[in-house]
Amino acid sequence: MMNLFSFPKGGPEISDEIVAFDPETLQRKPVKKADVIATFLALDNRRAAAIVEEMAEDSDGTLNESAADKLLVKVHCEMQRMSEEFQHGERAAQLLEPIIEAIVEAGHEGPVRIVDIGCGTGFVIRWLAARAKFSKVVELMGVDFNTALVAQANTLAGKEKLNCRFVVANAFRLKEPATIFISTGVLHHFRGDHLTELFRLHESARVRAFVHFDFHPSFFAPFGSWLFHEARMREPLAKHDGVLSAVRAYPSVDLLAAARVGAPAYSSAIYGTQLWGLPIPRAFHSLVGMLPQLREGFISRMGNKIRSLGVIE
Amino acid sequence: MIFILLWVLATLDSAFTGYREAAGRSALINKRSYYRRAMIKGALLGQTAVVSTGLIGLMAVATSSRPQSMITDFESAGERMLYVYVPYAVIILIAFLVRIIPSVDLRSITSTVIFGPFTLLRPLVAFAGVSWAILASSKAATRILCVLVLCLMLSLGQVLRWTNSK
Numbered sequence: 001m002m003n004l005f006s007f008p009k010g011g012p013e014i015s016d017e018i019v020a021f022d023p024e025t026l027q028r029k030p031v032k033k034a035d036v037i038a039t040f041l042a043l044d045n046r047r048a049a050a051i052v053e054e055m056a057e058d059s060d061g062t063l064n065e066s067a068a069d070k071l072l073v074k075v076h077c078e079m080q081r082m083s084e085e086f087q088h089g090e091r092a093a094q095l096l097e098p099i100i101e102a103i104v105e106a107g108h109e110g111p112v113r114i115v116d117i118g119c120g121t122g123f124v125i126r127w128l129a130a131r132a133k134f135s136k137v138v139e140l141m142g143v144d145f146n147t148a149l150v151a152q153a154n155t156l157a158g159k160e161k162l163n164c165r166f167v168v169a170n171a172f173r174l175k176e177p178a179t180i181f182i183s184t185g186v187l188h189h190f191r192g193d194h195l196t197e198l199f200r201l202h203e204s205a206r207v208r209a210f211v212h213f214d215f216h217p218s219f220f221a222p223f224g225s226w227l228f229h230e231a232r233m234r235e236p237l238a239k240h241d242g243v244l245s246a247v248r249a250y251p252s253v254d255l256l257a258a259a260r261v262g263a264p265a266y267s268s269a270i271y272g273t274q275l276w277g278l279p280i281p282r283a284f285h286s287l288v289g290m291l292p293q294l295r296e297g298f299i300s301r302m303g304n305k306i307r308s309l310g311v312i313e
Numbered sequence: 314m315i316f317i318l319l320w321v322l323a324t325l326d327s328a329f330t331g332y333r334e335a336a337g338r339s340a341l342i343n344k345r346s347y348y349r350r351a352m353i354k355g356a357l358l359g360q361t362a363v364v365s366t367g368l369i370g371l372m373a374v375a376t377s378s379r380p381q382s383m384i385t386d387f388e389s390a391g392e393r394m395l396y397v398y399v400p401y402a403v404i405i406l407i408a409f410l411v412r413i414i415p416s417v418d419l420r421s422i423t424s425t426v427i428f429g430p431f432t433l434l435r436p437l438v439a440f441a442g443v444s445w446a447i448l449a450s451s452k453a454a455t456r457i458l459c460v461l462v463l464c465l466m467l468s469l470g471q472v473l474r475w476t477n478s479k
Contacts, residue, residue, distance in 0.1 A: 081337035085424045087417040089342075094417065121340055130342040156340050224425065231432040232337065283421060 011043040011248075013241040014051055015075065016189060018068050021145040026168060028147070030062040051236045069148030075238045076121040076149060082232060082242075083184070086283060089127030092182065092213065094305065095271060095286060096128070099180060099209045100138060102290070102297030108179065108208065115178035116142040117171040118186040122153030122164070129162035140164035141178075143171045172201040181210040187287070188214055188249045195250070199262025202289070209290035209298075210266070215249035216285035222247050224283065252310070255287045267295045269312035271305075288312070315391040316367075322398050323363050323462075324356050326435075327469050329405075331355015333432065334473035355473060362465035366458055373454040386455045390446035394459075397442035405431060436467055 017036045020029040033052065040049040056067035083089070100112050112135070116125045119142030129140050144150050145168065153166035171178065181202060190198045202210055215221060225246030229239040250258075252270040259268045268289035272282050288309070290298060295312060302309065335351030370387060377383040408427035412420050443463040447456045 077340045078337040080340050085428070086421045090417050123340070123342075126342050152340070156342075160342055162342070224429075227433065228424075228429045231429050234337065282418075283425065 014237050033057045033063050073152050078233050078238045080123045093132040098298050098301035102294040105297050111139045112179045113139040114180045117183040119144050120149050125164045129164040142166040143169045172205045178207050181207050184213045195258040196262040199259050203263045212287045215246045217249045267292045267312050270310040272308045327359020328352040328356040330469045366462045386452045390450045390455050393446040393449050394442040401438050
């Protein structure tokens with residue numbers, strides 16, 4: 001049985017360490033297998049080190065890129081199952097609909113472009129393209145640094161003839177800028193000041209709104225996450241990173257504080273920390289932010305769901 | 314009736330095993346037909362466990378010097394299994410009924426509280442039902458059949474995993 005409580009709280013996930021990209025050029029950088037193993041051993045995360053040890057390497061000691069990509073595609077496919085089971089597409093659509101309507105009502109010209117940051121194989125964007133009943137002005141786009149994940153997302157979208165696209169790009173430097181940023185399970189990867197910096201980039205990219213979904217930390221979250229990943233995941237990497245994500249996810253107050261410091265031009269709030277107002281924690285919470293002029297339009301369209309929204313300011 | 318109920322439960326369990334083993338292998342969005350095929354595949358594979366156990370049971374009855382006593386022993390063991398398996402199945406089916414309600418929260422709760430934990434509990438429940446049946450049985454043939462059906466049902470997932478990964 002996985003030793004749940006041996007995970008270092010601040011340690012990285014395996015998927016953070018086995019691939020590296022130059023943030024300027026987006027070029028892939030080689031990753032030395034021995035360095036990754038040493039990183040995890042230094043953090044006393046022997047399980048992660050053992051998982052990396054099993055990965056294929058090239059003759060120069062770097063992790064084999066195509067093997068690492070293949071593994072990540074497989075892991076994302078397993079993670080998608082969890083998103084499906086927890087109705088994540090529907091959850092995203094329910095929050096995005098009133099935001100889109102508020103943006104259109106406020107006189108936004110041109111397409112409302114929803115950009116999923118760190119989209120992986122693009123489940124959320126593809127789900128929205130397949131099922132959401134958005135206005136025709138909405139464009140759906142996913143961005144990620146990983147070429148293999150983006151290629152897989154495009155292949156999957158093509159198979160189902162979905163009206164969305166995926167590109168290898170920096171979300172904050174798009175030629176066609178985003179109107180709304182979304183992400184799932186991405187925020188906890190930005191540690192310390194990097195999280196505040198991420199929100200600063202929201203301001204400089206001039207998006208109208210953002211919705212970031214992540215695990216909601218609670219007393220039960222690590223055990224619940226362990227239980228689910230044991231029951232549902234097959235790849236050891238997926239099990240490891242899934243549990244660690246829940247362990248190091250940010251509390252709502254920390255997310256909100258970072259958003260308000262990094263992006264003070266937006267009204268922001270946390271959505272959905274408790275079920276039906278009862279002291280039952282949700283598995284996910286969402287950080288919602290928007291330009292102040294959109295706030296009233298958004299609130300008026302939330303209907304009963306407004307009860308799950310924290311103070312938006 | 315006891316044997317019919319056990320057959321229904323075994324078929325349901327193997328169909329859901331088919332679903333479970335197929336899940337997380339296709340990243341498409343629309344995959345109702347994919348899951349339907351997976352469940353049929355699981356249910357059909359489950360029939361091999363049911364049929365082989367049934368045939369061995371029939372042989373045991375046919376070769377027994379006291380066939381009625383053998384049948385009574387099978388029924389007694391089967392009844393005990395049902396006492397364990399029916400409540401488990403009812404809880405799962407109730408969770409499916411709740412999932413019909415179009416609520417993100419309710420559906421998530423069925424996963425958090427029922428589907429996830431009960432997936433992990435399944436081997437233990439299967440073992441508990443068979444153990445209790447064995448305790449009630451007085452014949453070696455019944456005990457052997459109980460162990461056989463347990464092994465076959467628990468190995469379904471492994472066989473499907475093997476075929477799915479090919």
